[in-house]
Amino acid sequence: MKTLFERSVPGRHCTVLPACDVPVLKPSETREKALRLPELSETDISRHYTSLAKQTFGVNDGFYPLGSCTMKYNPKVNEKAAQLEGFTDVHPLQDAQGSLELLKTAEKYLCEITGMDEMTFQPAAGAHGELTGLMLIKRYHELNGHTLRNKIIVPDSAHGTNPASSAMCGFTVVNIPSAPDGCVDLEKLREAAGEDTAGLMLTNPNTLGIFDKNIKAITDIVHEAGGLCYYDGANLNAVMGIARPGDMGFDCVHLNLHKSFSTPHGGGGPGSGPVGCKSFLADYLPGEKVVEENGVYRWQSRGENSIGCVRGFHGNFLVVVKAFAYLTTLGKQGVPEVAKNAVLNANYIKHLLEGTWQVARPGICMHEFVLTLEELKKETGVSAMDVAKALQDYGIHPPTMYFPLNVHEALMIEPTETESKETLEEAAAAFMDIWKTIQENPESLHDTPHHSYIKRPDEVTAARHPVLRDPLND
């Protein structure tokens, strides 16, 4: 497909600018070379973007079972709420009572869901929330004179951002392997926890879709060693309204409003990764907090122990508006329904695939599960990548591939609660069809997908050497 620059025809345009009525710049103030902008008609531009839009794939196009990411359908009405002028046209320094009340109420709801006491909406994403939460832990140890505590324990079933955030915050990462059942190995944890432990970061349910059965023992071991416990709540879709990190012994948690709470994600944002904590950490939270007195809301400083600011004002406010609209629609009954249906859907599709496809950790899963294609690859040469690509020909977005790292040839599937029984059955039928093709003609899988615009891009080169500007414009 041609770029807008390649379609450009000198002299073609779709607007007529009024005559310039401001003083013209002096030659010394202007560019040496005229900026090369594409010259196009409105039809050219409209067709270009419509054609691009048709080539992408989103939750509105079809099943999108991307593991660990909760790519669910987000009701359009929440977008409408976030587009209300009263929310979009307000300046963060205005004491807009409705916006402050919304922030305070959203904080209350999300604290109730997580079992935390206070929350900040500053972080713009999950990983940003992790860094913020770790900064709270760091500040706690600093202020209490725990100078030796510089290590964060991260089980190998954690999301990749956990060790990355710990390192970014200046901690040394201590990786501990999982037990054969996919849960944290308590013996290994006991060995790792000690006087140098600042804390533990746990993704729960973990990336294998397992809710750690020893969760309370885990937080006890860390607390007894003098460390704090951080809960990666990106997988909250599986447990919200049912189990609370605060009750499991965690001291702080981040949520991904752009996963569990109705903001579409993918394509780079905007997101929101609020961080909640127990009251003993609350003074360290970043930014100001909303307080209410006699029905009047206002901002209040958190005091000198705050870690400062991790983002401007109160983060991506309109994402919080969507989460608030979503929570008010669902209510107390709806929130646990989300979690139950997400778990039910994952178990249903797992059940339909099991027996033919090999599940990495058999048994009941939470909201996601992982297939391993290790044996299949040995026998037929067909890899997880080949199958993920083949699914595109069935109108299904590929699942997460080659993750988690402790499963070989992994395909990680998270259907979410917003898919119907029929969709799950159609997806299972696609998997079965692919299985049949593998038995009959495994070679044909190597150049899948056969019907998409782009076949097998060189992902490494695309990531390492992205071409983000028109080379002719340099």
Ligand SMILES: *Cc1c(COP(=O)(O)O)cnc(C)c1O
């Ligand atoms: C997505 C995810 C993150 C990171 O969140 P971002 O918003 O992408 O930065 C962290 N942990 C888990 C388990 C996740 O699924």
